[in-house]
Amino acid sequence: MIMIGHIARHAIVVAIFAAIGLITSHDTASAWGNQGHRVVGSIADRLLKDTNAARNVGEILGTDLRTAGPWMDCLKAVRRDDNDTYSYVVDPEHLDYEVPCTKFKAPEQRAEMIAFVKRNWFTCRYLPDGVHQRACHETYHFDDVAIQRDRFDRTVEGTNPHDLVAAINAAIAVLQDKPAPPPFAIASKREALFMLAHFIGDLHQPMHVGSVYLDAAGNRVDPDATHPADPTTETAGANFIQDENVNLHREWDDIPTDLGDAATRDLIRDARSQPATPGSIEDWPASWATETLGVARQAFAGLSFAPSGPQRWTVSFDDHAAYLRTQDTIKRRQLARAGAHLAELLKAIWP
Numbered sequence: 061m062i063m064i065g066h067i068a069r070h071a072i073v074v075a076i077f078a079a080i081g082l083i084t085s086h087d088t089a090s091a092w093g094n095q096g097h098r099v100v101g102s103i104a105d106r107l108l109k110d111t112n113a114a115r116n117v118g119e120i121l122g123t124d125l126r127t128a129g130p131w132m133d134c135l136k137a138v139r140r141d142d143n144d145t146y147s148y149v150v151d152p153e154h155l156d157y158e159v160p161c162t163k164f165k166a167p168e169q170r171a172e173m174i175a176f177v178k179r180n181w182f183t184c185r186y187l188p189d190g191v192h193q194r195a196c197h198e199t200y201h202f203d204d205v206a207i208q209r210d211r212f213d214r215t216v217e218g219t220n221p222h223d224l225v226a227a228i229n230a231a232i233a234v235l236q237d238k239p240a241p242p243p244f245a246i247a248s249k250r251e252a253l254f255m256l257a258h259f260i261g262d263l264h265q266p267m268h269v270g271s272v273y274l275d276a277a278g279n280r281v282d283p284d285a286t287h288p289a290d291p292t293t294e295t296a297g298a299n300f301i302q303d304e305n306v307n308l309h310r311e312w313d314d315i316p317t318d319l320g321d322a323a324t325r326d327l328i329r330d331a332r333s334q335p336a337t338p339g340s341i342e343d344w345p346a347s348w349a350t351e352t353l354g355v356a357r358q359a360f361a362g363l364s365f366a367p368s369g370p371q372r373w374t375v376s377f378d379d380h381a382a383y384l385r386t387q388d389t390i391k392r393r394q395l396a397r398a399g400a401h402l403a404e405l406l407k408a409i410w411p
């Protein structure tokens with residue numbers, strides 16, 4: 061299956077469901093809630109304390125990584141109207157989305173967000189004819205690699221040139237004084253740092269990297285082998301899979317409540333014990349995606365799916381209590397890894 065085709069179908073499905081009010085753009089691309097992104101940034105802040113990297117972060121952002129973590133999600137409040145005018149619109153139905161974004165509510169900061177969105181809205185090519193399907197920057201948050209794959213690889217279904225791994229590589233390039241590869245339009249190191257602070261978090265949320273592909277009956281299929289990805293059975297990164305009142309993607313976005321929204325002593329200890337990533341910095345995002353893909357395999361273990369309507373699935377669990385325990389453990393480990401990897405990356409950029 062060609063890479064670009066999948067995202068096009070995904071975008072069409074998203075558009076249809078957004079139109080009828082079943083989902084919003086937040087449903088499809090907000091890995092970890094703002095608490096998770098703050099925790100990841102906070103861990104990195106602690107690991108980088110008194111380093112050259114921390115000095116650069118402070119100079120460029122004027123704030124810490126904990127505050128910067130949710131910035132990319134705040135961009136979802138930037139809307140484009142039919143006159144091609146972009147504006148920042150607080151959603152009255154979801155004032156909770158706005159909580160982490162109040163840090164960026166000064167007019168010049170809103171203007172900065174609008175500028176990024178405008179520059180990155182029409183840059184993706186989803187179909188061979190270039191028909192626009194969805195704001196390009198909203199695709200930067202995820203991949204949908206089938207959990208049958210043993211590694212992240214740009215040739216497989218669920219990846220594309222404007223996916224999560226590509227976005228992280230683009231941000232790294234800018235921070236290394238190199239041009240951002242297209243389609244990314246990154247105007248400054250400040251934007252690149254906002255991207256990294258967020259996307260390294262997303263890269264460790266298993267539902268933002270690995271995905272199940274289903275047939276019409278809800279059986280797992282392999283989109284890279286016998287069953288080319290089918291838009292009618294799309295799960296949209298588990299956003300279309302319901303576990304009672306919450307979708308499975310959202311369930312994974314929520315972090316254990318005792319963590320609050322900052323690094324805890326346990327998370328910092330776990331982050332400090334992460335092994336150094338081998339290889340060169342350009343290969344780290346793909347290698348971390350491979351690691352998260354393995355985690356996604358665990359996150360989908362013991363689950364069965366049944367169709368419950370058009371583009372709607374319900375999940376059942378072999379052992380729900382055991383699943384919730386595993387989920388809690390995985391979330392803590394992934395947050396610690398994300399914080400450690402963000403710090404590792406910034407130290408490599410600013411030794």
Ligand SMILES: [Zn+2]
Pocket residue numbers: 089090091132133201258262
């Ligand atoms: Zn995200």
